[in-house]
Amino acid sequence: MDAPSTSSVLPLDILYCQVCTFPPEYCEFGSSVSKCKTWLEGAHPELYDKYWSEDALAKKIGTLSLEKEKKLEQEGKKKEAKAEAKASAAAKKLKESQVIIKRIERSKRKYVTSVFGLEAFHIDLKKAAKQLAQSLARGASVTLNPQGLEEIVIQGDVGDEVEEMLAKGVGVLKGVPEDNVVQVEEKK
Amino acid sequence: MFKKFTKEDISSQTSIKSSAQRAIRASLLKQCPLLSQPSEEPDTPLLEYIWPKKENITLVKCRDHLSIYALHGEPLWFQHFDGPLFPTLRLVHKYPNLLPHVGIDRGAIKFLLSGASMMCPGLTSPGGFLPLAESLIPEGTVVAIMAEGKEHAAGVGIMKLDSEEVKKVNKGVxxxxxxxxxxDLWGMKTI
Structure with a gap:
C-alpha cells in the first residue's frame, strides 16, 4: 500500500448496473449481458461508449489471444441463455402453482380451513398466519401437514374470507393471481 | 465462503457490547492503516466516518462460525472464527485503498466470479499485477483482487503465499x- 498520507480519504461514488448489480465494467461476466447493455445505453450513454465501443472492445482483449477472447464471449452467451431459460422456467412454475384453500370437517358443524401453497408466491407463512389470525379474530397457525409441508390452518370455516383477502392483496397476502386460488372441501 | 449463503444460514442477530466493539475497532485500525486517516468530514478518522462512534454495530452470527458485522442492516465486515476481518466488496469499492491490491489477468476473471481461488500464473502473467519486492505483501494478508482492464475490485481474498514467493513458485494457489x-453476500444488500 502507499505510504500513509495526510490527505483525507473520500468515498468513491460507484455506479452499479440496475440489471445485474455489478459495476457496469463487469456486466460482461454476468448472466444478462444484453439486458445490461441496453440499460447502460439508455441510462448512461457516456459509460456505454467507454465500455462497449469498438475501441474499448479492442483494447480490453489486452494480453489474451483472440481465440480465447472468442471463447469467453461464447461462454457469456451460453450463460445468458441458461439464465434466461431458468427465469422462464421459474415464471412458468409460478404460473402453474396454486393456492389451495381447503375446508376440513373436524366434527359435525365444526370446520378448520387450511391454506396451502402460499410460499410459492414468496409469502412468509408465519407473517401471513399472524395477519389472518388478527383480521379474522380466530386462531391461525403454521403447521406441517402429513406430507411434511407447511400450511396455514385457521379455525372455523373462513375459506371465502381468505379468498377475498388474497384477491384484494391485503397486507402480506400479495401477488397471488385470482385464477391460482382454488377452494376444495374435505370430509371425514 | 459465500457461494451458498441464504438468510436461513443466519442464526442470530445481536448488538454487541461496547467493550467488544472497542476491540473490533482496535483490530480494524491495526489491520487497515487507512482507517485512521481523516475522511470527508473534518476531524473524524475514516473508521468513524464509516462506523460512527455512537452507532451500535450488529453482530450477525451465521453457520460455520461466520460472523458478519453490519451497520443498520448493511454488512460492513465479516470474519471467520477469530481470523482477520474482511471488508465487504461494496466497502472496498468505496474505499479502494483499504486493502493492498493484487491483479489478475483477464482469463482468470471468470473463474474468480465463480468462486475459485486465484492461482499464481494468473497473477504473474502480463495481465496480472503483483507489488514490487519492496512493498511485499506477507502471507495471510487480506487483499483486494483487481482485474486486468477494470478499475474496481472483483473480489476480496487472503494471500496464501507472500507476494515474492508467488513470483518464485508460480504454481498452485x-x-x-x-x-x-x-x-450470495453480494446479492444480500441488507441483512
Missing amino acids: AVESVTYLGD
Whole structure:
C-alpha cells in the first residue's frame, strides 16, 4: 500500500448496473449481458461508449489471444441463455402453482380451513398466519401437514374470507393471481 | 465462503457490547492503516466516518462460525472464527485503498466470479499485477483482487503465499478468494 498520507480519504461514488448489480465494467461476466447493455445505453450513454465501443472492445482483449477472447464471449452467451431459460422456467412454475384453500370437517358443524401453497408466491407463512389470525379474530397457525409441508390452518370455516383477502392483496397476502386460488372441501 | 449463503444460514442477530466493539475497532485500525486517516468530514478518522462512534454495530452470527458485522442492516465486515476481518466488496469499492491490491489477468476473471481461488500464473502473467519486492505483501494478508482492464475490485481474498514467493513458485494457489462479485453476500444488500 502507499505510504500513509495526510490527505483525507473520500468515498468513491460507484455506479452499479440496475440489471445485474455489478459495476457496469463487469456486466460482461454476468448472466444478462444484453439486458445490461441496453440499460447502460439508455441510462448512461457516456459509460456505454467507454465500455462497449469498438475501441474499448479492442483494447480490453489486452494480453489474451483472440481465440480465447472468442471463447469467453461464447461462454457469456451460453450463460445468458441458461439464465434466461431458468427465469422462464421459474415464471412458468409460478404460473402453474396454486393456492389451495381447503375446508376440513373436524366434527359435525365444526370446520378448520387450511391454506396451502402460499410460499410459492414468496409469502412468509408465519407473517401471513399472524395477519389472518388478527383480521379474522380466530386462531391461525403454521403447521406441517402429513406430507411434511407447511400450511396455514385457521379455525372455523373462513375459506371465502381468505379468498377475498388474497384477491384484494391485503397486507402480506400479495401477488397471488385470482385464477391460482382454488377452494376444495374435505370430509371425514 | 459465500457461494451458498441464504438468510436461513443466519442464526442470530445481536448488538454487541461496547467493550467488544472497542476491540473490533482496535483490530480494524491495526489491520487497515487507512482507517485512521481523516475522511470527508473534518476531524473524524475514516473508521468513524464509516462506523460512527455512537452507532451500535450488529453482530450477525451465521453457520460455520461466520460472523458478519453490519451497520443498520448493511454488512460492513465479516470474519471467520477469530481470523482477520474482511471488508465487504461494496466497502472496498468505496474505499479502494483499504486493502493492498493484487491483479489478475483477464482469463482468470471468470473463474474468480465463480468462486475459485486465484492461482499464481494468473497473477504473474502480463495481465496480472503483483507489488514490487519492496512493498511485499506477507502471507495471510487480506487483499483486494483487481482485474486486468477494470478499475474496481472483483473480489476480496487472503494471500496464501507472500507476494515474492508467488513470483518464485508460480504454481498452485496464490490467493484464496473469500468474497467476489455476484456471490450470495453480494446479492444480500441488507441483512
